[in-house]
Amino acid sequence: MNSTLTTTRTWRKKPVVESARMRWFLGIGVALYLSTAIGSMEVNWSRVYEGLDRGWAFVIAFTSPDFAGRWSDIRSGLIESLVMTVTSTAIGILLSVPIGLGAARNIAPRPVYLLCRGIIAVSRALQEIIVAILMVAIFGFGPFAGVVTLSFATIGFLAKLLAEDIEDSSKDQLEAIRATGASWSQLMNYGIQPQVMPRLIGLSMYRLDINFRESTVLGLVGAGGIGATLNTSFDRYEFDTAAAIIITIIVLVMIAEYTSGLIRTRLQ
Amino acid sequence: MAVSEVQGIKVWQRRDRNKQLSIWFGWLCGVALFMFCWKYISDATTWYFVVDAPRIIGDITSRMWPPRFSYMSELWVPIWDTINIATLGTLVAIVMAVPVAFLAANNTTPSKTIIRPIALLIIVSSRSINSLIWALLLVSIIGPGVFAGTLAIALRSIGFIAKLLYEAIEEIDTNQVEAISATGAGQAQVIAYGIVPQILPAFAGITVFRWDINIRESTVLGLVGAGGIGLQLSASLNVLAWPQVLLILIIIFVAVIISEWVSARVRHAII
Numbered sequence: 001m002n003s004t005l006t007t008t009r010t011w012r013k014k015p016v017v018e019s020a021r022m023r024w025f026l027g028i029g030v031a032l033y034l035s036t037a038i039g040s041m042e043v044n045w046s047r048v049y050e051g052l053d054r055g056w057a058f059v060i061a062f063t064s065p066d067f068a069g070r071w072s073d074i075r076s077g078l079i080e081s082l083v084m085t086v087t088s089t090a091i092g093i094l095l096s097v098p099i100g101l102g103a104a105r106n107i108a109p110r111p112v113y114l115l116c117r118g119i120i121a122v123s124r125a126l127q128e129i130i131v132a133i134l135m136v137a138i139f140g141f142g143p144f145a146g147v148v149t150l151s152f153a154t155i156g157f158l159a160k161l162l163a164e165d166i167e168d169s170s171k172d173q174l175e176a177i178r179a180t181g182a183s184w185s186q187l188m189n190y191g192i193q194p195q196v197m198p199r200l201i202g203l204s205m206y207r208l209d210i211n212f213r214e215s216t217v218l219g220l221v222g223a224g225g226i227g228a229t230l231n232t233s234f235d236r237y238e239f240d241t242a243a244a245i246i247i248t249i250i251v252l253v254m255i256a257e258y259t260s261g262l263i264r265t266r267l268q
Numbered sequence: 269m270a271v272s273e274v275q276g277i278k279v280w281q282r283r284d285r286n287k288q289l290s291i292w293f294g295w296l297c298g299v300a301l302f303m304f305c306w307k308y309i310s311d312a313t314t315w316y317f318v319v320d321a322p323r324i325i326g327d328i329t330s331r332m333w334p335p336r337f338s339y340m341s342e343l344w345v346p347i348w349d350t351i352n353i354a355t356l357g358t359l360v361a362i363v364m365a366v367p368v369a370f371l372a373a374n375n376t377t378p379s380k381t382i383i384r385p386i387a388l389l390i391i392v393s394s395r396s397i398n399s400l401i402w403a404l405l406l407v408s409i410i411g412p413g414v415f416a417g418t419l420a421i422a423l424r425s426i427g428f429i430a431k432l433l434y435e436a437i438e439e440i441d442t443n444q445v446e447a448i449s450a451t452g453a454g455q456a457q458v459i460a461y462g463i464v465p466q467i468l469p470a471f472a473g474i475t476v477f478r479w480d481i482n483i484r485e486s487t488v489l490g491l492v493g494a495g496g497i498g499l500q501l502s503a504s505l506n507v508l509a510w511p512q513v514l515l516i517l518i519i520i521f522v523a524v525i526i527s528e529w530v531s532a533r534v535r536h537a538i539i
Binding site for chain 1: 282298301302305306308309312313314317318321324325328348349352355356392393395396397398400401404405408409410411413414415418461468484485487488491492505517520521524525528
């Protein structure tokens with residue numbers, strides 16, 4: 001006992017990666033990657049230095065945003081964004097419900113299941129902006145292309161989560177409804193729908209929020225919304241107008257997030 | 269559960285009358301709002317183009333096919349740039365997001381009245397603005413290039429990482445923190461030995477998840493001049509070189525699938 005008291009032993013935290021060789025390997029690998037990655041990045045420091053003034057002007061612009069100068073442009077852009085958000089979320093939900101039902105393994109036959117999962121996978125893999133570029137090429141400039149894009153993106157999100165929720169729903173209730181001799185539509189209406197409805201509404205609200213955020217950039221590729229106005233104001237270095245638009249977007253997103261949070265907590 | 273009597277027979281209904289009526293009213297308002305919005309979209313649409321769409325789709329597909337694989341030699345550098353934008357952007361975001369998360373979490377913030385709201389405001393502003401808008405802004409400030417793209421990705425990711433991380437910090441087990449502080453540990457030691465080990469798995473998961481999202485987003489940043497494969501995409505679109513567009517789209521598709529696979533594997537290994 002005495003000997004242990006005289007020698008001082010210090011405790012050290014266990015390393016995250018157990019094997020020492022692996023630690024060295026990872027360390028050197030990360031260092032190598034970082035040095036080549038940073039080395040291959042060409043930064044024009046004089047350009048950055050020149051830009052600092054403009055950056056500062058932009059920060060200053062936030063203290064005096066110019067809402068009035070281009071108010072009519074901002075207003076119509078925002079209304080277009082909001083309208084696109086509502087329309088695309090509604091269409092997205094309408095399409096997501098059948099696809100979500102089809103993508104749930106416990107209620108859909110195998111071929112339908114695979115087809116619906118395929119649609120979801122494609123929708124999730126394609127980025128909104130890329131879809132928007134194709135839609136603009138197909139349908140022409142304007143909010144219609146944006147609505148199609150956002151509706152398509154909504155499917156990947158909503159149908160996937162809905163399908164997972166249906167797969168998690170309680171079997172007992174389904175069996176009980178089935179035992180009364182209910183038809184397929186009655187089974188959906190009385191067995192599935194009450195179980196998944198709160199979550200579906202919550203997810204739809206969340207998606208409404210996401211769609212608004214996305215609708216603000218679709219304008220960059222000509223698919224309608226406030227993005228086009230924002231792009232123009234950056235091109236002209238009208239930072240006070242850009243600041244006004246960004247502040248409006250932030251406030252609207254905050255309101256949307258707050259209300260959707262409120263509705264979601266009330267439902268649960 | 270509502271039961272009504274119709275001609276002496278009890279009929280079960282799911283909801284009573286008032287509730288049913290209010291639900292119908294809600295639907296009415298929703299449908300009216302939708303129709304109003306649809307009217308707006310419809311007025312702003314040239315329906316001739318929409319009707320013509322199937323022909324255009326056929327036309328574009330025939331122009332796209334086959335993808336121009338010889339263009340691949342010009343794409344290796346942009347692909348490397350795209351991966352760098354996403355990875356370095358995520359790293360820069362982590363450096364900035366971790367302190368913000370600790371300042372925003374209820375149980376670690378030094379001041380609930382002043383610092384916490386500021387940290388939350390940083391998180392909200394970063395999250396509300398899409399990375400393309402950040403890129404647009406940075407390109408006009410510091411000029412086009414990979415650097416602007418990296419910063420744009422970083423600025424957008426701060427809010428995401430900090431939000432999920434501070435929620436993880438708020439959900440930690442307080443017993444462990446108490447045990448550490450009972451040994452006489454200082455504030456920094458409590459964080460290092462009581463909090464960090466608890467949030468490390470969540471942190472790793474969040475980071476990899478965000479890296480996956482960043483790979484997707486960095487593929488399109490080039491559209492506004494912020495480097496990466498999007499530059500080639502927008503150049504090809506501008507000259508209507510559809511076979512090159514198709515090749516780039518295929519590459520982006522593959523990159524997204526690989527990054528999603530990697531992030532799913534890593535998250536699976538951690539959790």
